[in-house]
Amino acid sequence: MLGAPAYARLAGRLAVDPAPAARVLGDDESWYAALRLFGAVHYLVLTGVAPEALSGWDQLLQALTRHEDALRAFVAAQDVQTNEVQRCVGLLPCFLTVAQETGLPLELLELGASAGLNLQFDRYRYRYARGTWGPDDALVAFDVADRGTVPPGLLKTPLVVRARSGVDLAPVDATSDEGMLLLRAFVWPGRDDRLQRLRGAATTMALAGRPRLVAGDYVQLLPSLLDARPSDAATVVFQTASTGYIGADGRATLRATLERAGADGRPLAWVSTRASEEREGDDDSSWELELRLWPGPARLAARLDFHGNWVEWLG
Numbered sequence: 058m059l060g061a062p063a064y065a066r067l068a069g070r071l072a073v074d075p076a077p078a079a080r081v082l083g084d085d086e087s088w089y090a091a092l093r094l095f096g097a098v099h100y101l102v103l104t105g106v107a108p109e110a111l112s113g114w115d116q117l118l119q120a121l122t123r124h125e126d127a128l129r130a131f132v133a134a135q136d137v138q139t140n141e142v143q144r145c146v147g148l149l150p151c152f153l154t155v156a157q158e159t160g161l162p163l164e165l166l167e168l169g170a171s172a173g174l175n176l177q178f179d180r181y182r183y184r185y186a187r188g189t190w191g192p193d194d195a196l197v198a199f200d201v202a203d204r205g206t207v208p209p210g211l212l213k214t215p216l217v218v219r220a221r222s223g224v225d226l227a228p229v230d231a232t233s234d235e236g237m238l239l240l241r242a243f244v245w246p247g248r249d250d251r252l253q254r255l256r257g258a259a260t261t262m263a264l265a266g267r268p269r270l271v272a273g274d275y276v277q278l279l280p281s282l283l284d285a286r287p288s289d290a291a292t293v294v295f296q297t298a299s300t301g302y303i304g305a306d307g308r309a310t311l312r313a314t315l316e317r318a319g320a321d322g323r324p325l326a327w328v329s330t331r332a333s334e335e336r337e338g339d340d341d342s343s344w345e346l347e348l349r350l351w352p353g354p355a356r357l358a359a360r361l362d363f364h365g366n367w368v369e370w371l372g
Contacts, residue, residue, distance in 0.1 A: 077121045081128045089137050089302060092243070096138075097131035100242040111246055136226055137302070138243050140171035141251065142258045143365030144297045145178040146201045149190065150370050151328040151348045151358055152178070152293060153214045158350055159324055161291040162217040166282060168275040168311075169299020170223025172231035172240060173268040174258040179218055180265060181258075188212040196257040202367035219290050221268035224278055228270035231259040251364070275299075276307050276314075283318040286325070291350075295328035298363075308332055319351030326350045330361065 081097075082090050098117065101107040101124055110120035121128065156163060167176050182195035188209040191198075201207075230236040237259055244251050271278065279294070286292040294315065300308050319325045330344040337345060337357055346368075348358035360369040 077118055080125055081121060081132060083129075090132070092137045093132040093135060094128070096135065096243045097128045099244075099246060100131060100238070101127070102246075103238060103241055135239070138171050138229055138240055139298065140174050140229070140231075140240055140243075140255070141297075141364050142174045142178075142181065142197060142254050143199060143251075144361065145175055145181060146183060146185075146199050146203070146365045147344075147346050147359050147361035147368045148175065148178055148295065148297070148328060149183055150207050150211055150368075151295075151346065153190075153211050153216055154348060154358070154372075155291050155293055155326045155328075155350060156216045157211065157214040159291045159326075161289070161324055162219040164220040164287065164290045164292045165218060165222065166292060166294045167221075167223035168279070168294065168296040169302070170225045170228065170268075170270055172229040172236060172259070172262070173221070173223045173270050174231060174255075174262065175297065176221040176223055176268045177258070177261060177265060179216065180261050183212075185212065196261050197254055199365075204367065204369050206370040207368070208370075208372075222271065222282075223268060224271045224273060224275040224282070226272065226274065228272055230267065231255075232263040232267060276303060276310050279311065279314050280318075283314065283325070286318075286323060288323045291324040291326055293326045293328060297330050297344075300329065301332055305332070305334055308335070315349075319349075324351075327355070328358075 078091070078094055081094060098110050098120055101120060102110050107120040107124055109116045111117065152163060165176055167173065170176065180192065180195060182191040182193065182198035183189060183201055184199065185201045185203045185207045186205040187207065190212045229239055231240060240255055241252065244255060283292070300311065315327055327347070327349040329347050331347050333341065344361045344363060345357055346359040346361045347355050349355040357371055359371055
C-alpha cells in the first residue's frame with residue numbers, strides 16, 4: 058500500500074478526473090463524499106477483498122469498477138468516522154478551565170461521538186511545553202506542540218469526570234473487531250502514528266468500559282438531553298469536527314438549543330471547533346476552538362490543528 062503522500066496524490070488525481078468516483082457517489086456533491094469513498098476503498102483493502110486497491114491509479118480504477126456495488130453500499134450507509142483522539146490536546150485545557158471556574162465535577166456530552174474515544178480524555182497522558190497532565194502509565198500519550206501557551210497552573214486544576222455520554226448517528230464499538238476495522242478504514246494510509254493512537258485508545262476503553270453512546274441525530278436529541286441534566290455538576294457539551302457535517306441551519310438550531318438551556322441557571326459549558334461562518338478570523342488552515350460557560354459570552358479559547366498536531370492556547 059502507498060504511504061500518506063502518495064495516497065494524497067491519488068485523491069488529488071481523482072478530484073481532477075471524477076468520472077470513476079461518480080459511478081459510486083452518484084450525484085452526492087457534499088464536501089465529505091470523497092472521504093467516505095476512500096474510507097470504503099480502504100475498507101476493501103483492510104478486509105482483503107481488494108488488497109492492492111490503493112497501490113496505484115490503475116489499481117484504484119480497477120477496484121472502483123469491480124467492487125462498484127459494495128462501494129456504493131458503503132458510502133450510502135457509512136458516515137465519516139475519524140475519531141482522532143489527538144484533538145484532546147485542545148479539549149483538555151478547555152475542560153480544566155470549566156472545572157477551575159465552576160469548582161464542580163464535569164458531566165460530559167459529546168456530539169458526533171463516533172466511538173466515544175475522546176470521552177475518555179482524562180485517561181491519556183499529555184506532555185505540554187510547560188507541564189504534564191494525566192496518568193503516567195497511560196496507553197496513549199501526546200507530546201504536544203503547544204507553542205508554550207498552556208499555563209502550568211491550569212494543568213494543576215483538580216478535575217473530576219462524573220459522567221460520560223455521547224450521541225452519534227451510528228455509534229461505533231471500538232472494542233469490537235468490526236468497530237476497530239471501521240475506524241481504521243478512515244485513518245489515512247501510512248499514518249502509523251494515528252493508527253497507534255487509535256489502538257491505544259481502543260485498548261484503554263476495553264479496560265475502562267465504554268461510555269454511554271446514544272444513536273440518533275444530536276440536533277434533535279439535544280433538547281431532551283439537556284432538560285435531564287443535573288444542577289450539581291457542570292454539563293459540558295462538546296464536539297470536534299462533527300458540526301461541519303450538519304450545515305449552517307443545523308448549527309443555528311444547535312446554538313439556539315444551547316442558549317435556551319444555558320438560560321435556566323444550571324451549569325452548562327460548550328466546547329466546539331467553529332465552522333466557517335462562526336469564525337472570528339479568516340484563517341482556514343486550522344480550527345478556532347470555542348469555549349462558553351453560561352451565563353458568560355463565548356470566547357476563542359485556542360487555535361487547533363485539524364488533527365491536534367499543535368495547539369495555541371488563548372485562554
